[in-house]
Amino acid sequence: MMGPHKIGSRLMLGFGLVILSFFGVAAYSYLRQQDVAGALEEIHKVEEAGKAGLQLANYAREKYIHEAHVLLGGGPGHEEHYQRAEEAMERWLCEMRSLLTDPEEMHLLEELDARGRDFDRHFQEEILPVVRRGEQESFLPLHHKTEEILDDILAVNETLSSRLDARIENTAAFARGASRQARTVTLVSVAVATLLALSFSWLLAGSIVAPIRKLVAGTEAVGRGALNTELAVSDPTELGQLAASFNRMTRELRDRREELVRARHLASLGELAAGVAHEINNPISVILGYVQTLRKEAAPGGSMADDLATVEAEALQCQRIVRDLLDLARPVDRVDEPMDVREVLEDALETARRTRAGAAVKVRSSFAEGPLLLDVERRWLKQLAVNLVNNAYEAMPEGGELAVEAGPLPDGGVHLVVSDTGVGIPAEHMDRIFDPFFTTKGAGTGLGLAICYRVVTALGGRIDVASRQGEGARFAVSLPGRRPGETS
Numbered sequence: 001m002m003g004p005h006k007i008g009s010r011l012m013l014g015f016g017l018v019i020l021s022f023f024g025v026a027a028y029s030y031l032r033q034q035d036v037a038g039a040l041e042e043i044h045k046v047e048e049a050g051k052a053g054l055q056l057a058n059y060a061r062e063k064y065i066h067e068a069h070v071l072l073g074g075g076p077g078h079e080e081h082y083q084r085a086e087e088a089m090e091r092w093l094c095e096m097r098s099l100l101t102d103p104e105e106m107h108l109l110e111e112l113d114a115r116g117r118d119f120d121r122h123f124q125e126e127i128l129p130v131v132r133r134g135e136q137e138s139f140l141p142l143h144h145k146t147e148e149i150l151d152d153i154l155a156v157n158e159t160l161s162s163r164l165d166a167r168i169e170n171t172a173a174f175a176r177g178a179s180r181q182a183r184t185v186t187l188v189s190v191a192v193a194t195l196l197a198l199s200f201s202w203l204l205a206g207s208i209v210a211p212i213r214k215l216v217a218g219t220e221a222v223g224r225g226a227l228n229t230e231l232a233v234s235d236p237t238e239l240g241q242l243a244a245s246f247n248r249m250t251r252e253l254r255d256r257r258e259e260l261v262r263a264r265h266l267a268s269l270g271e272l273a274a275g276v277a278h279e280i281n282n283p284i285s286v287i288l289g290y291v292q293t294l295r296k297e298a299a300p301g302g303s304m305a306d307d308l309a310t311v312e313a314e315a316l317q318c319q320r321i322v323r324d325l326l327d328l329a330r331p332v333d334r335v336d337e338p339m340d341v342r343e344v345l346e347d348a349l350e351t352a353r354r355t356r357a358g359a360a361v362k363v364r365s366s367f368a369e370g371p372l373l374l375d376v377e378r379r380w381l382k383q384l385a386v387n388l389v390n391n392a393y394e395a396m397p398e399g400g401e402l403a404v405e406a407g408p409l410p411d412g413g414v415h416l417v418v419s420d421t422g423v424g425i426p427a428e429h430m431d432r433i434f435d436p437f438f439t440t441k442g443a444g445t446g447l448g449l450a451i452c453y454r455v456v457t458a459l460g461g462r463i464d465v466a467s468r469q470g471e472g473a474r475f476a477v478s479l480p481g482r483r484p485g486e487t488s
C-alpha cells in the first residue's frame, strides 16, 4: 500500500518550490551582475587602450619633430630625443597589445607597429646617412616622405581609436541592457514567486484547514450527541487517518451507548422478571413437593403416574425458568476464593458430551497451561460455560466441530472463546440474541445469553459475537481480574 501523503512532505514541497524560485531569481540576478561587472572591466581596459593610443600619437608626432630638427641641423641631441620618443612609442604599443584582444583591433595595432618601423627605417637608413653626408638637396623629399608616414600612422591610430570608442559604446549599452533585464526579471520573478506563495497558502488552506474545519464540526456534532456523525476519510494525509479514527471513535461511542441502553433495558426487565419469579417460586416448590409425594403413592405404570410425571416435568421446567429469571436479577459479585475457569469449562463440556451422546460433535479444546483463576462465584462461571456450550451443541444438530479456548489476560483476568460450525446467526437476529426471551428454539427460554451478557457486563468484561448464517458462530468473552479497590 502506498503510504499516506504526509502533511509534512506537502509543506516541504510547497515551501521548497517558493524557496527554489527565490533562489533561481537570486542566481539569475547574480549572473547578470557578473555580466555587468565584466562589461565595466572591459570598458576600463578599452579606455586604457584609448589613452595608450593618444600617447602613441603624441610620441609619433614627437619623433616627427625630432626628425625635422635633425634635418634642419639641430645637432646630435635630437637623434637621442628621437631615440627616446621611439622607445616610448614602443612601450605604448606594448601596453596596447596587452589590453586588446579583438583580432580587427590587433590587426590595426600591427599596422601601427609596421608604420612605426617604416618611420624608423626611413630615419635610420635614409635620413641619417644623407644628413651625415650633408646632401641638402635630398632633405625636402625625405621630409615629405616622413610626413606621409606620420599621416599614415595618425590615420591608422584614428581608425583604431574610433573602433575603441565604438566598443566602449557597445559594451556600455550591453551593461545597461543587462542591468535593465536583471531588474525586470527580478521584479517579474518576485511577483511570480509571491503568486506561487499565495497559491500555495491557498492550497494549504484547502487541503489542511478545510479538513480540520470538518473535524471540528464533527466533534461539535458529537458533543451535541449526534453519534452517527461520519466524516469522509478520502483525504490521503494524516488528516484522513484522523478522520478515520474519529469515525472509529464515534462508532465505539455508539456501540457503548447501545450497550448502555440494552443494559438498562435488561436491568428493568430483570427487576420485573425477578419480582414475578419470586412470587412464582414458592408455589412451584409447593406444587413440585406435592407432585413428587403423589407420584410415590400412585400405582406405577398407571395413567395417573404418567400424568403426574408430565406435571412434574412441566413444573421442573417452570422452576428452571424461575431460577434463570432470578439469576438475571441477582447481583454478580466477586468472591475471595478464586475459581478455576478451566475446570468449569471442562465440566460443562463433559456434561454436554454425556447428555447429548447422539450428536456427532467433535470437541477441540485448547487451554493455557495451569489453572485459570478468577474470583467469581462458581455458579456464574458455570452459567456462562454451560449456556455457550449448549448453544453451540444446539446449533449443530447434524454434528460439527466445537472449539473451546481459554487463557489468561494480562490484567489477571481470563478470556474464553466458544466457537462452532453450526447453523450460524442471521444478521437480523444479531441485535437481539442477548435479549431476554429471544429464542429461535421450540424448547428454549431465550434466557441463556441474557444471563451470560449480564454476568459478563456485571464483571466489567465484554462478550463479542461473530457469526454468519450457515457458517457457525464464535463467542469471545473476556473477564477482567479484580481491579484494585474493587470489593467482593
Ligand SMILES: Nc1ncnc2c1ncn2[C@@H]1O[C@H](COP(=O)(O)OP(=O)(O)OP(=O)(O)O)[C@@H](O)[C@H]1O
Pocket (backbone or CB within 6 Å): 387, 391, 392, 395, 420, 422, 423, 424, 425, 433, 434, 438, 439, 440, 441, 443, 444, 445, 446, 447, 448, 449, 450, 472, 473
Ligand atoms: N452458537 C449459536 N449458533 C447459532 N445461533 C445461536 C447460537 N447461540 C445462540 N444462538 C441464537 O440465539 C438465541 C438465543 O440464545 P439463548 O441461549 O439466549 O436462548 P436459547 O438457547 O434459545 O434458549 P435457552 O438457552 O434459554 O435454552 C438462540 O435461540 C439462537 O437463535
Ligand SMILES: [Mg+2]
Pocket (backbone or CB within 6 Å): 387, 390, 391, 444, 448, 449
Ligand atoms: Mg441457550
